[in-house]
Amino acid sequence: MTPLAGNTLNALIRKARRSAKHSAFVLDIALDLPAGITILFGPSGAGKSTVLDCIAGLVRPDAGHIAIGEEVVFDTQQQIDLAPQHRHVAYVFQSLALFPHLTVEQNVTYGLAYLPAAEQKARAAHILEGFRVDRLATRKPQELSGGEQQRVALARSLVTEPRALLLDEPLTGLDAELKAAIVDDLRVWNAANKIPILYVTHSRDEVDALGERVIALDHGSVVSEGTPQNVLDAPRRKRLAQAAGFQNLLSGTVVDLRESDGVMRVHLNKTELEVPLGYARVGDPVRVAIRAGDILLAMEKPRGLSARNLLEGRLVSLEELGSIVAARVDCGDVFQVQVTRGAARELGLAAGGTVWMVIKTHSCHLVEN
């Protein structure tokens, strides 16, 4: 799908944020979104929702410039600040905000008041069908399941033919299958309409499922931008690493640089890891992030492997988390390891036993503090 000229969203937003719940910071962000889904990813309190509120016109930036397509909807220098109802931006809130006193059909036609009644009904019927909830038209929102409510909220927003769509974690609480089905319907809709969609989430799974473009936000600034692999697999900041599912965040000191091999050795508490070469000198403190699922377990010392880090340790605990088993291995430093249930069974993993951990150099990521 090629983005049409004009179907873009440009935003330059600066806003000082004071909050009792989160630390105060200045939101300072420049977005340049083409048609299609862009994910705004970051830990909670990073300023993601504030960005959406500013674009929709619900919150006023201290300074900046927001243009949707050709039209400038906000600009501090030109003193333009359109009210939300004049921006033609659709916004699906995390709470969905369906009107509880109106039926599904009345909710969907709410944004079509400028059309004759028959036309309103026809458009509502069409979009409800597109999102597979046409049979629920006469129900009230509280009579619907979570997934149905989410579909109705999307239909209500998109029926107005918005110029951009803002989604604030709209699929939280749905299982993966249902999520994927709704996202597919959204993609089908957008293949025809081609508007920029800004999708806010703090869930790594959603990034993987949706990802075309990802913008990672933390403390109000863009920290990384690109494909999901680029952004999530090489997190540069500690908070982002935690959000991206790096269960192991280990502090250590650089003890040896091997520039020719492109690696360096980091001494943790008791153990040493070989990690990719980073911008550091011998003696510098660094943090290493490793996904629990990137660590292999073996019952005996493996031989003839390309992996550079082999660590012997004691299996401290095992915990079943659905289809995976989370293990804690103590080798002087404690590592979190995840294996499938089948693997745990076949290896005969038991707490108290001795295991070997195998970690590839490039599974170790350096993060900034």
Place this chain on the structure above:
Amino acid sequence: MEAMWLSIKLAACVAFILLALGMPLAYWLAYTKWRWKFLLEVIVALPLVLPPTVLGFYALVAMGPRGPLGALWTALFGHSLAFTFSGLVLASVLYSLPFAVQPLIVSFEGVDGKLLAASAVLGAGKWRTFWRVIVPLSLPGVLTAVVLSFAHTMGEFGVVLMVGGNLAGATRTVSIEIYDHVQSLEYAAANRLALALLAISFCVLTLVYGVNRRVRQRTWMPWTTE
């Protein structure tokens, strides 16, 4: 019977005016971010704690021929405002103001802000959001406001006595007539009227509590503290 009819007429007028006046006032008080709004809230709440005679006294002075309101009224309509039905309505509106405005404010504030944001993003202006979202979701509060201002006006005594005096057919309400009967030791007649007033008040409050219990929305009552 004349007195009973007069009381109902007065209460209905006051309830209607307070609804029309209270909705915009409550809307403004519920959503404004003006830093001095608490001063207006104090003024609205004042009749709750003020003795009716104090309010009635100042209303009477304002309505008198030398008061600003009385002078204006006389210039417009050719007769004085004090000791007339219109004067009574005016004073009662002031006196019952908190009973209409407070439940409306509490109801309006109780409407989820995200719904208002959703309405705006869907293209609705403030007027449409008010009538299509805020009012429908505040119906228990609107009902409470109407019923409380009606009931409170039905039962008022001090303000009526100060402003209205005791003119049969014009300003002699039920509560004044009950007082008259007691003064003349006509206990049976006083009892008939008192019982009727008691029955009306009971029914009205039963209605409010019943509806509010069913909808389970937060509503303000004069005897709830927040």
